[in-house]
Amino acid sequence: MILYTPLSESDIYPTEQKDYDKCQTVNYQGRMVQVEKQDDGSFRILQLLSTDPNDYLDNSFTPGEII
Amino acid sequence: MADKDPGKQDQNDDQKTQSSLVQKIQQLGQSSVPTAPDSNIHVLSIIGQVEGHVQLPPQNKTTKYEHLIPQIVAVEQNPKIEGLIIILNTVGGDVEAGLALSEMLASLSKPTVSIVLGGGHSIGVPIAVSASYSYIAPSATMTIHPIRLTGLVIGVPQTFEYLDKMQERVIQFVTSHSNIEEKKFKELMFEKGNLTRDIGTNVIGTDAVKYGLIDGVGGVKEAIKKLNELIDNNKQEGKMIQ
Structure with a gap:
Protein backbone atom coordinates (compact mmCIF):
# COMPACT_ATOMS: atom_id res chain seq x y z
CA MET A 1 0.00 0.00 0.00
CA ILE A 2 1.33 3.42 -0.90
CA LEU A 3 0.03 6.49 0.91
CA TYR A 4 0.23 9.88 -0.78
CA THR A 5 -0.69 12.39 1.88
CA PRO A 6 0.79 15.30 3.80
CA LEU A 7 -0.26 13.64 7.07
CA SER A 8 2.41 11.82 9.03
CA GLU A 9 2.16 8.07 9.45
CA SER A 10 1.49 8.41 13.18
CA ASP A 11 -1.54 10.61 12.46
CA ILE A 12 -3.07 7.95 10.26
CA TYR A 13 -2.14 4.98 12.45
CA PRO A 14 -2.04 6.32 16.00
CA THR A 15 -0.17 4.23 18.56
CA GLU A 16 -2.54 2.37 20.85
CA GLN A 17 -2.64 3.35 24.49
CA LYS A 18 -1.88 -0.22 25.57
CA ASP A 19 1.49 -0.03 23.81
CA TYR A 20 2.37 2.94 25.99
CA ASP A 21 1.07 1.18 29.09
CA LYS A 22 3.25 -1.88 28.51
CA CYS A 23 6.42 0.11 29.18
CA GLN A 24 6.94 1.57 32.62
CA THR A 25 9.71 3.15 34.60
CA VAL A 26 9.93 1.69 38.08
CA ASN A 27 12.19 1.80 41.07
CA TYR A 28 13.71 -1.64 41.54
CA GLN A 29 16.11 -2.23 44.43
CA GLY A 30 16.76 1.49 44.68
CA ARG A 31 17.53 2.00 41.01
CA MET A 32 15.38 3.26 38.20
CA VAL A 33 14.72 0.69 35.53
CA GLN A 34 12.59 0.73 32.44
CA VAL A 35 10.50 -2.42 32.29
CA GLU A 36 8.15 -4.08 29.87
CA LYS A 37 5.17 -6.04 31.11
CA GLN A 38 5.13 -9.65 29.96
CA ASP A 39 1.98 -11.58 29.09
CA ASP A 40 2.26 -13.59 32.32
CA GLY A 41 2.26 -10.43 34.47
CA SER A 42 5.98 -10.38 35.22
CA PHE A 43 8.28 -7.57 34.10
CA ARG A 44 11.31 -7.75 31.88
CA ILE A 45 14.06 -5.17 32.25
CA LEU A 46 14.55 -3.12 29.09
CA GLN A 47 17.02 -0.57 30.34
CA LEU A 48 18.73 0.51 33.52
CA LEU A 49 18.68 4.24 34.18
CA SER A 50 21.70 4.94 36.30
CA THR A 51 24.87 6.96 36.03
CA ASP A 52 26.89 4.58 38.21
CA PRO A 53 28.90 2.37 35.87
CA ASN A 54 28.99 -0.33 38.57
CA ASP A 55 25.23 -0.72 38.43
CA TYR A 56 25.66 -1.93 34.88
CA LEU A 57 27.91 -4.71 36.14
CA ASP A 58 25.22 -5.91 38.56
CA ASN A 59 23.58 -9.01 37.16
CA SER A 60 20.16 -8.27 38.60
CA PHE A 61 19.86 -5.18 36.39
CA THR A 62 20.95 -6.78 33.13
CA PRO A 63 18.49 -6.06 30.33
CA GLY A 64 16.39 -9.15 29.70
CA GLU A 65 16.23 -10.08 33.36
CA ILE A 66 12.74 -10.97 34.58
CA ILE A 67 11.64 -9.32 37.82
CA MET B 1 30.01 -37.23 59.15
CA ALA B 36 34.32 -3.70 40.77
CA PRO B 37 34.70 -1.22 43.65
CA ASP B 38 32.88 2.13 43.71
CA SER B 39 33.69 4.34 40.75
CA ASN B 40 34.50 8.05 41.01
CA ILE B 41 33.43 8.49 37.41
CA HIS B 42 29.80 8.27 36.46
CA VAL B 43 28.41 7.75 33.02
CA LEU B 44 25.44 9.31 31.29
CA SER B 45 24.30 7.75 28.05
CA ILE B 46 22.18 9.72 25.63
CA ILE B 47 20.84 7.31 23.07
CA GLY B 48 18.12 7.32 20.44
CA GLN B 49 15.88 10.36 20.42
CA VAL B 50 16.01 13.09 23.00
CA GLU B 51 12.45 13.04 24.33
CA GLY B 52 10.96 16.23 25.66
CA HIS B 53 7.43 17.50 26.06
CA VAL B 54 5.77 14.78 23.99
CA GLN B 55 5.99 11.09 24.80
CA LEU B 56 7.07 9.13 21.76
CA PRO B 57 5.55 5.77 20.85
CA PRO B 58 7.28 2.86 22.63
CA GLN B 59 9.00 1.50 19.50
CA ASN B 60 11.27 4.56 19.59
CA LYS B 61 14.45 4.39 21.59
CA THR B 62 14.45 7.52 23.64
CA THR B 63 16.35 9.34 26.34
CA LYS B 64 13.92 11.16 28.55
CA TYR B 65 15.20 14.45 29.91
CA GLU B 66 13.19 14.10 33.13
CA HIS B 67 15.28 11.00 33.83
CA LEU B 68 18.61 12.64 33.12
CA ILE B 69 18.19 15.97 34.88
CA PRO B 70 17.84 14.48 38.40
CA GLN B 71 20.84 12.26 37.62
CA ILE B 72 22.89 15.33 36.69
CA VAL B 73 21.83 17.01 39.94
CA ALA B 74 22.82 13.87 41.86
CA VAL B 75 26.23 13.84 40.16
CA GLU B 76 26.81 17.47 41.15
CA GLN B 77 25.65 16.88 44.71
CA ASN B 78 27.45 13.59 45.48
CA PRO B 79 31.00 14.31 46.71
CA LYS B 80 32.14 10.77 45.80
CA ILE B 81 31.56 11.44 42.13
CA GLU B 82 34.47 13.38 40.71
CA GLY B 83 33.78 13.29 37.00
CA LEU B 84 31.13 12.51 34.43
CA ILE B 85 31.46 10.90 31.05
CA ILE B 86 28.72 11.45 28.48
CA ILE B 87 28.18 8.86 25.78
CA LEU B 88 26.26 10.16 22.79
CA ASN B 89 24.66 8.22 20.00
CA THR B 90 21.58 10.21 19.20
CA VAL B 91 19.53 11.24 16.21
CA GLY B 92 18.46 14.47 17.88
CA GLY B 93 15.03 15.30 19.16
CA ASP B 94 13.29 17.96 21.22
CA VAL B 95 15.15 21.28 21.02
CA GLU B 96 14.16 22.52 24.47
CA ALA B 97 14.88 19.20 26.19
CA GLY B 98 18.25 19.04 24.43
CA LEU B 99 19.11 22.61 25.38
CA ALA B 100 18.03 21.94 28.97
CA LEU B 101 20.38 18.95 29.15
CA SER B 102 23.19 20.93 27.53
CA GLU B 103 22.81 23.79 30.00
CA MET B 104 22.73 21.39 32.94
CA LEU B 105 25.89 19.65 31.76
CA ALA B 106 27.65 22.91 30.98
CA SER B 107 26.90 24.27 34.46
CA LEU B 108 28.28 21.22 36.33
CA SER B 109 31.22 22.15 38.57
CA LYS B 110 32.77 18.72 38.04
CA PRO B 111 34.79 17.87 34.95
CA THR B 112 32.85 16.29 32.10
CA VAL B 113 34.00 14.56 28.94
CA SER B 114 31.70 13.62 26.08
CA ILE B 115 32.22 11.01 23.40
CA VAL B 116 30.22 10.99 20.19
CA LEU B 117 29.92 7.44 18.89
CA GLY B 118 28.01 6.56 15.77
CA GLY B 119 26.05 9.77 15.52
CA GLY B 120 25.44 12.94 17.45
CA HIS B 121 22.98 14.63 15.17
CA SER B 122 21.03 17.87 15.39
CA ILE B 123 20.38 18.58 19.10
CA GLY B 124 23.16 16.09 19.89
CA VAL B 125 25.60 18.80 18.78
CA PRO B 126 24.94 21.21 21.70
CA ILE B 127 24.92 18.27 24.14
CA ALA B 128 28.31 17.11 22.83
CA VAL B 129 29.93 20.55 23.09
CA SER B 130 28.47 21.21 26.57
CA ALA B 131 31.16 18.99 28.18
CA SER B 132 34.47 20.37 29.46
CA TYR B 133 36.18 18.35 26.74
CA SER B 134 34.61 16.54 23.81
CA TYR B 135 35.70 13.56 21.75
CA ILE B 136 34.36 12.10 18.57
CA ALA B 137 35.04 8.62 17.21
CA PRO B 138 36.70 8.78 13.77
CA SER B 139 33.71 7.04 12.20
CA ALA B 140 31.07 9.08 14.02
CA THR B 141 29.10 11.83 12.31
CA MET B 142 27.20 14.91 13.34
CA THR B 143 24.47 16.32 11.15
CA ILE B 144 24.13 20.07 11.40
CA HIS B 145 20.95 21.41 9.87
CA PRO B 146 18.28 24.05 10.52
CA ILE B 147 15.71 23.17 13.18
CA ARG B 148 12.21 22.24 12.17
CA LEU B 149 8.73 22.20 13.59
CA THR B 150 6.21 19.36 13.62
CA GLY B 151 2.54 19.46 14.50
CA LEU B 152 0.21 22.38 14.03
CA VAL B 153 1.93 25.29 12.32
CA ILE B 154 0.13 28.60 12.02
CA GLY B 155 0.94 30.22 8.71
CA VAL B 156 1.96 33.65 9.98
CA PRO B 157 5.32 35.44 9.76
CA GLN B 158 5.65 35.17 13.55
CA THR B 159 6.04 31.40 13.21
CA PHE B 160 9.20 31.99 11.23
CA GLU B 161 10.43 34.51 13.79
CA TYR B 162 9.85 31.98 16.56
CA LEU B 163 11.71 29.28 14.66
CA ASP B 164 14.52 31.66 13.88
CA LYS B 165 14.89 32.62 17.54
CA MET B 166 14.88 28.97 18.57
CA GLN B 167 17.64 28.32 16.05
CA GLU B 168 19.59 31.29 17.34
CA ARG B 169 19.56 29.74 20.83
CA VAL B 170 21.12 26.55 19.46
CA ILE B 171 23.72 28.49 17.45
CA GLN B 172 24.56 30.67 20.45
CA PHE B 173 25.01 27.69 22.73
CA VAL B 174 27.21 25.77 20.29
CA THR B 175 29.43 28.73 19.40
CA SER B 176 29.90 29.78 23.02
CA HIS B 177 30.78 26.24 24.20
CA SER B 178 33.06 25.18 21.33
CA ASN B 179 35.78 26.70 19.21
CA ILE B 180 33.72 26.89 16.04
CA GLU B 181 33.09 30.33 14.56
CA GLU B 182 29.46 31.38 14.29
CA LYS B 183 29.98 32.10 10.61
CA LYS B 184 31.36 28.62 9.96
CA PHE B 185 28.60 26.91 11.96
CA LYS B 186 25.90 28.79 10.05
CA GLU B 187 27.64 28.01 6.80
CA LEU B 188 27.54 24.27 7.64
CA MET B 189 23.95 24.57 8.78
CA PHE B 190 22.66 26.16 5.58
CA GLU B 191 24.89 24.34 3.11
CA LYS B 192 23.18 22.93 0.07
CA GLY B 193 24.10 19.79 -1.83
CA ASN B 194 25.61 17.82 1.04
CA LEU B 195 22.48 16.14 2.29
CA THR B 196 20.12 14.71 -0.26
CA ARG B 197 16.72 16.38 0.00
CA ASP B 198 17.83 18.56 2.89
CA ILE B 199 19.84 21.59 3.86
CA GLY B 200 22.82 21.11 6.14
CA THR B 201 26.05 19.18 6.46
CA ASN B 202 26.98 15.78 7.75
CA VAL B 203 30.25 16.40 9.58
CA ILE B 204 32.46 13.34 10.04
CA GLY B 205 34.78 12.76 13.04
CA THR B 206 38.03 14.40 11.92
CA ASP B 207 36.19 17.25 10.15
CA ALA B 208 34.29 18.10 13.35
CA VAL B 209 37.67 18.54 15.06
CA LYS B 210 39.04 20.54 12.11
CA TYR B 211 36.11 22.99 12.31
CA GLY B 212 36.67 23.39 16.06
CA LEU B 213 33.28 21.92 16.92
CA ILE B 214 34.75 18.99 18.88
CA ASP B 215 38.03 19.04 20.82
CA GLY B 216 39.56 15.76 19.73
CA VAL B 217 39.23 12.47 17.87
CA GLY B 218 39.16 9.51 20.22
CA GLY B 219 37.24 6.86 22.07
CA VAL B 220 36.83 5.51 25.57
CA LYS B 221 40.57 5.29 26.30
CA GLU B 222 41.21 8.94 25.47
CA ALA B 223 38.04 10.08 27.22
CA ILE B 224 38.85 8.33 30.51
CA LYS B 225 42.45 9.55 30.36
CA LYS B 226 41.31 13.14 29.76
CA LEU B 227 38.69 12.93 32.49
CA ASN B 228 41.23 11.68 35.04
CA GLU B 229 43.54 14.52 34.01
CA LEU B 230 40.74 17.07 34.47
CA ILE B 231 39.81 15.53 37.84
CA ASP B 232 43.42 15.90 39.01
CA ASN B 233 43.51 19.53 37.85
CA ASN B 234 40.22 20.17 39.60
CA LYS B 235 41.56 18.70 42.85
CA GLN B 236 44.71 20.80 42.69
CA GLU B 237 42.73 23.98 42.08
CA GLY B 238 40.50 23.10 45.04
CA LYS B 239 43.58 22.73 47.26
CA MET B 240 44.94 26.10 46.14
CA ILE B 241 41.74 27.89 47.05
CA GLN B 242 41.77 26.35 50.50
Whole structure:
Protein backbone atom coordinates (compact mmCIF):
# COMPACT_ATOMS: atom_id res chain seq x y z
CA MET A 1 0.00 0.00 0.00
CA ILE A 2 1.33 3.42 -0.90
CA LEU A 3 0.03 6.49 0.91
CA TYR A 4 0.23 9.88 -0.78
CA THR A 5 -0.69 12.39 1.88
CA PRO A 6 0.79 15.30 3.80
CA LEU A 7 -0.26 13.64 7.07
CA SER A 8 2.41 11.82 9.03
CA GLU A 9 2.16 8.07 9.45
CA SER A 10 1.49 8.41 13.18
CA ASP A 11 -1.54 10.61 12.46
CA ILE A 12 -3.07 7.95 10.26
CA TYR A 13 -2.14 4.98 12.45
CA PRO A 14 -2.04 6.32 16.00
CA THR A 15 -0.17 4.23 18.56
CA GLU A 16 -2.54 2.37 20.85
CA GLN A 17 -2.64 3.35 24.49
CA LYS A 18 -1.88 -0.22 25.57
CA ASP A 19 1.49 -0.03 23.81
CA TYR A 20 2.37 2.94 25.99
CA ASP A 21 1.07 1.18 29.09
CA LYS A 22 3.25 -1.88 28.51
CA CYS A 23 6.42 0.11 29.18
CA GLN A 24 6.94 1.57 32.62
CA THR A 25 9.71 3.15 34.60
CA VAL A 26 9.93 1.69 38.08
CA ASN A 27 12.19 1.80 41.07
CA TYR A 28 13.71 -1.64 41.54
CA GLN A 29 16.11 -2.23 44.43
CA GLY A 30 16.76 1.49 44.68
CA ARG A 31 17.53 2.00 41.01
CA MET A 32 15.38 3.26 38.20
CA VAL A 33 14.72 0.69 35.53
CA GLN A 34 12.59 0.73 32.44
CA VAL A 35 10.50 -2.42 32.29
CA GLU A 36 8.15 -4.08 29.87
CA LYS A 37 5.17 -6.04 31.11
CA GLN A 38 5.13 -9.65 29.96
CA ASP A 39 1.98 -11.58 29.09
CA ASP A 40 2.26 -13.59 32.32
CA GLY A 41 2.26 -10.43 34.47
CA SER A 42 5.98 -10.38 35.22
CA PHE A 43 8.28 -7.57 34.10
CA ARG A 44 11.31 -7.75 31.88
CA ILE A 45 14.06 -5.17 32.25
CA LEU A 46 14.55 -3.12 29.09
CA GLN A 47 17.02 -0.57 30.34
CA LEU A 48 18.73 0.51 33.52
CA LEU A 49 18.68 4.24 34.18
CA SER A 50 21.70 4.94 36.30
CA THR A 51 24.87 6.96 36.03
CA ASP A 52 26.89 4.58 38.21
CA PRO A 53 28.90 2.37 35.87
CA ASN A 54 28.99 -0.33 38.57
CA ASP A 55 25.23 -0.72 38.43
CA TYR A 56 25.66 -1.93 34.88
CA LEU A 57 27.91 -4.71 36.14
CA ASP A 58 25.22 -5.91 38.56
CA ASN A 59 23.58 -9.01 37.16
CA SER A 60 20.16 -8.27 38.60
CA PHE A 61 19.86 -5.18 36.39
CA THR A 62 20.95 -6.78 33.13
CA PRO A 63 18.49 -6.06 30.33
CA GLY A 64 16.39 -9.15 29.70
CA GLU A 65 16.23 -10.08 33.36
CA ILE A 66 12.74 -10.97 34.58
CA ILE A 67 11.64 -9.32 37.82
CA MET B 1 30.01 -37.23 59.15
CA ALA B 2 30.64 -33.72 60.33
CA ASP B 3 33.55 -33.41 57.93
CA LYS B 4 31.44 -34.42 54.99
CA ASP B 5 28.71 -31.83 55.48
CA PRO B 6 30.64 -28.68 54.53
CA GLY B 7 31.80 -30.42 51.38
CA LYS B 8 28.25 -31.21 50.48
CA GLN B 9 27.27 -27.62 51.13
CA ASP B 10 30.03 -26.42 48.81
CA GLN B 11 28.85 -28.77 46.15
CA ASN B 12 25.32 -27.47 46.46
CA ASP B 13 26.53 -23.89 46.20
CA ASP B 14 28.59 -24.80 43.18
CA GLN B 15 25.58 -26.32 41.52
CA LYS B 16 23.51 -23.28 42.35
CA THR B 17 25.97 -20.81 40.84
CA GLN B 18 26.42 -23.09 37.88
CA SER B 19 22.70 -23.28 37.18
CA SER B 20 22.29 -19.51 37.50
CA LEU B 21 25.19 -19.11 35.09
CA VAL B 22 23.51 -21.49 32.64
CA GLN B 23 20.27 -19.53 33.04
CA LYS B 24 22.10 -16.29 32.30
CA ILE B 25 23.71 -17.74 29.20
CA GLN B 26 20.36 -19.04 28.01
CA GLN B 27 18.64 -15.70 28.62
CA LEU B 28 21.23 -13.33 27.28
CA GLY B 29 23.84 -15.36 25.52
CA GLN B 30 26.51 -14.13 27.89
CA SER B 31 27.98 -14.98 31.25
CA SER B 32 28.13 -12.67 34.24
CA VAL B 33 30.56 -9.78 34.33
CA PRO B 34 32.93 -9.16 37.24
CA THR B 35 32.07 -6.62 39.91
CA ALA B 36 34.32 -3.70 40.77
CA PRO B 37 34.70 -1.22 43.65
CA ASP B 38 32.88 2.13 43.71
CA SER B 39 33.69 4.34 40.75
CA ASN B 40 34.50 8.05 41.01
CA ILE B 41 33.43 8.49 37.41
CA HIS B 42 29.80 8.27 36.46
CA VAL B 43 28.41 7.75 33.02
CA LEU B 44 25.44 9.31 31.29
CA SER B 45 24.30 7.75 28.05
CA ILE B 46 22.18 9.72 25.63
CA ILE B 47 20.84 7.31 23.07
CA GLY B 48 18.12 7.32 20.44
CA GLN B 49 15.88 10.36 20.42
CA VAL B 50 16.01 13.09 23.00
CA GLU B 51 12.45 13.04 24.33
CA GLY B 52 10.96 16.23 25.66
CA HIS B 53 7.43 17.50 26.06
CA VAL B 54 5.77 14.78 23.99
CA GLN B 55 5.99 11.09 24.80
CA LEU B 56 7.07 9.13 21.76
CA PRO B 57 5.55 5.77 20.85
CA PRO B 58 7.28 2.86 22.63
CA GLN B 59 9.00 1.50 19.50
CA ASN B 60 11.27 4.56 19.59
CA LYS B 61 14.45 4.39 21.59
CA THR B 62 14.45 7.52 23.64
CA THR B 63 16.35 9.34 26.34
CA LYS B 64 13.92 11.16 28.55
CA TYR B 65 15.20 14.45 29.91
CA GLU B 66 13.19 14.10 33.13
CA HIS B 67 15.28 11.00 33.83
CA LEU B 68 18.61 12.64 33.12
CA ILE B 69 18.19 15.97 34.88
CA PRO B 70 17.84 14.48 38.40
CA GLN B 71 20.84 12.26 37.62
CA ILE B 72 22.89 15.33 36.69
CA VAL B 73 21.83 17.01 39.94
CA ALA B 74 22.82 13.87 41.86
CA VAL B 75 26.23 13.84 40.16
CA GLU B 76 26.81 17.47 41.15
CA GLN B 77 25.65 16.88 44.71
CA ASN B 78 27.45 13.59 45.48
CA PRO B 79 31.00 14.31 46.71
CA LYS B 80 32.14 10.77 45.80
CA ILE B 81 31.56 11.44 42.13
CA GLU B 82 34.47 13.38 40.71
CA GLY B 83 33.78 13.29 37.00
CA LEU B 84 31.13 12.51 34.43
CA ILE B 85 31.46 10.90 31.05
CA ILE B 86 28.72 11.45 28.48
CA ILE B 87 28.18 8.86 25.78
CA LEU B 88 26.26 10.16 22.79
CA ASN B 89 24.66 8.22 20.00
CA THR B 90 21.58 10.21 19.20
CA VAL B 91 19.53 11.24 16.21
CA GLY B 92 18.46 14.47 17.88
CA GLY B 93 15.03 15.30 19.16
CA ASP B 94 13.29 17.96 21.22
CA VAL B 95 15.15 21.28 21.02
CA GLU B 96 14.16 22.52 24.47
CA ALA B 97 14.88 19.20 26.19
CA GLY B 98 18.25 19.04 24.43
CA LEU B 99 19.11 22.61 25.38
CA ALA B 100 18.03 21.94 28.97
CA LEU B 101 20.38 18.95 29.15
CA SER B 102 23.19 20.93 27.53
CA GLU B 103 22.81 23.79 30.00
CA MET B 104 22.73 21.39 32.94
CA LEU B 105 25.89 19.65 31.76
CA ALA B 106 27.65 22.91 30.98
CA SER B 107 26.90 24.27 34.46
CA LEU B 108 28.28 21.22 36.33
CA SER B 109 31.22 22.15 38.57
CA LYS B 110 32.77 18.72 38.04
CA PRO B 111 34.79 17.87 34.95
CA THR B 112 32.85 16.29 32.10
CA VAL B 113 34.00 14.56 28.94
CA SER B 114 31.70 13.62 26.08
CA ILE B 115 32.22 11.01 23.40
CA VAL B 116 30.22 10.99 20.19
CA LEU B 117 29.92 7.44 18.89
CA GLY B 118 28.01 6.56 15.77
CA GLY B 119 26.05 9.77 15.52
CA GLY B 120 25.44 12.94 17.45
CA HIS B 121 22.98 14.63 15.17
CA SER B 122 21.03 17.87 15.39
CA ILE B 123 20.38 18.58 19.10
CA GLY B 124 23.16 16.09 19.89
CA VAL B 125 25.60 18.80 18.78
CA PRO B 126 24.94 21.21 21.70
CA ILE B 127 24.92 18.27 24.14
CA ALA B 128 28.31 17.11 22.83
CA VAL B 129 29.93 20.55 23.09
CA SER B 130 28.47 21.21 26.57
CA ALA B 131 31.16 18.99 28.18
CA SER B 132 34.47 20.37 29.46
CA TYR B 133 36.18 18.35 26.74
CA SER B 134 34.61 16.54 23.81
CA TYR B 135 35.70 13.56 21.75
CA ILE B 136 34.36 12.10 18.57
CA ALA B 137 35.04 8.62 17.21
CA PRO B 138 36.70 8.78 13.77
CA SER B 139 33.71 7.04 12.20
CA ALA B 140 31.07 9.08 14.02
CA THR B 141 29.10 11.83 12.31
CA MET B 142 27.20 14.91 13.34
CA THR B 143 24.47 16.32 11.15
CA ILE B 144 24.13 20.07 11.40
CA HIS B 145 20.95 21.41 9.87
CA PRO B 146 18.28 24.05 10.52
CA ILE B 147 15.71 23.17 13.18
CA ARG B 148 12.21 22.24 12.17
CA LEU B 149 8.73 22.20 13.59
CA THR B 150 6.21 19.36 13.62
CA GLY B 151 2.54 19.46 14.50
CA LEU B 152 0.21 22.38 14.03
CA VAL B 153 1.93 25.29 12.32
CA ILE B 154 0.13 28.60 12.02
CA GLY B 155 0.94 30.22 8.71
CA VAL B 156 1.96 33.65 9.98
CA PRO B 157 5.32 35.44 9.76
CA GLN B 158 5.65 35.17 13.55
CA THR B 159 6.04 31.40 13.21
CA PHE B 160 9.20 31.99 11.23
CA GLU B 161 10.43 34.51 13.79
CA TYR B 162 9.85 31.98 16.56
CA LEU B 163 11.71 29.28 14.66
CA ASP B 164 14.52 31.66 13.88
CA LYS B 165 14.89 32.62 17.54
CA MET B 166 14.88 28.97 18.57
CA GLN B 167 17.64 28.32 16.05
CA GLU B 168 19.59 31.29 17.34
CA ARG B 169 19.56 29.74 20.83
CA VAL B 170 21.12 26.55 19.46
CA ILE B 171 23.72 28.49 17.45
CA GLN B 172 24.56 30.67 20.45
CA PHE B 173 25.01 27.69 22.73
CA VAL B 174 27.21 25.77 20.29
CA THR B 175 29.43 28.73 19.40
CA SER B 176 29.90 29.78 23.02
CA HIS B 177 30.78 26.24 24.20
CA SER B 178 33.06 25.18 21.33
CA ASN B 179 35.78 26.70 19.21
CA ILE B 180 33.72 26.89 16.04
CA GLU B 181 33.09 30.33 14.56
CA GLU B 182 29.46 31.38 14.29
CA LYS B 183 29.98 32.10 10.61
CA LYS B 184 31.36 28.62 9.96
CA PHE B 185 28.60 26.91 11.96
CA LYS B 186 25.90 28.79 10.05
CA GLU B 187 27.64 28.01 6.80
CA LEU B 188 27.54 24.27 7.64
CA MET B 189 23.95 24.57 8.78
CA PHE B 190 22.66 26.16 5.58
CA GLU B 191 24.89 24.34 3.11
CA LYS B 192 23.18 22.93 0.07
CA GLY B 193 24.10 19.79 -1.83
CA ASN B 194 25.61 17.82 1.04
CA LEU B 195 22.48 16.14 2.29
CA THR B 196 20.12 14.71 -0.26
CA ARG B 197 16.72 16.38 0.00
CA ASP B 198 17.83 18.56 2.89
CA ILE B 199 19.84 21.59 3.86
CA GLY B 200 22.82 21.11 6.14
CA THR B 201 26.05 19.18 6.46
CA ASN B 202 26.98 15.78 7.75
CA VAL B 203 30.25 16.40 9.58
CA ILE B 204 32.46 13.34 10.04
CA GLY B 205 34.78 12.76 13.04
CA THR B 206 38.03 14.40 11.92
CA ASP B 207 36.19 17.25 10.15
CA ALA B 208 34.29 18.10 13.35
CA VAL B 209 37.67 18.54 15.06
CA LYS B 210 39.04 20.54 12.11
CA TYR B 211 36.11 22.99 12.31
CA GLY B 212 36.67 23.39 16.06
CA LEU B 213 33.28 21.92 16.92
CA ILE B 214 34.75 18.99 18.88
CA ASP B 215 38.03 19.04 20.82
CA GLY B 216 39.56 15.76 19.73
CA VAL B 217 39.23 12.47 17.87
CA GLY B 218 39.16 9.51 20.22
CA GLY B 219 37.24 6.86 22.07
CA VAL B 220 36.83 5.51 25.57
CA LYS B 221 40.57 5.29 26.30
CA GLU B 222 41.21 8.94 25.47
CA ALA B 223 38.04 10.08 27.22
CA ILE B 224 38.85 8.33 30.51
CA LYS B 225 42.45 9.55 30.36
CA LYS B 226 41.31 13.14 29.76
CA LEU B 227 38.69 12.93 32.49
CA ASN B 228 41.23 11.68 35.04
CA GLU B 229 43.54 14.52 34.01
CA LEU B 230 40.74 17.07 34.47
CA ILE B 231 39.81 15.53 37.84
CA ASP B 232 43.42 15.90 39.01
CA ASN B 233 43.51 19.53 37.85
CA ASN B 234 40.22 20.17 39.60
CA LYS B 235 41.56 18.70 42.85
CA GLN B 236 44.71 20.80 42.69
CA GLU B 237 42.73 23.98 42.08
CA GLY B 238 40.50 23.10 45.04
CA LYS B 239 43.58 22.73 47.26
CA MET B 240 44.94 26.10 46.14
CA ILE B 241 41.74 27.89 47.05
CA GLN B 242 41.77 26.35 50.50
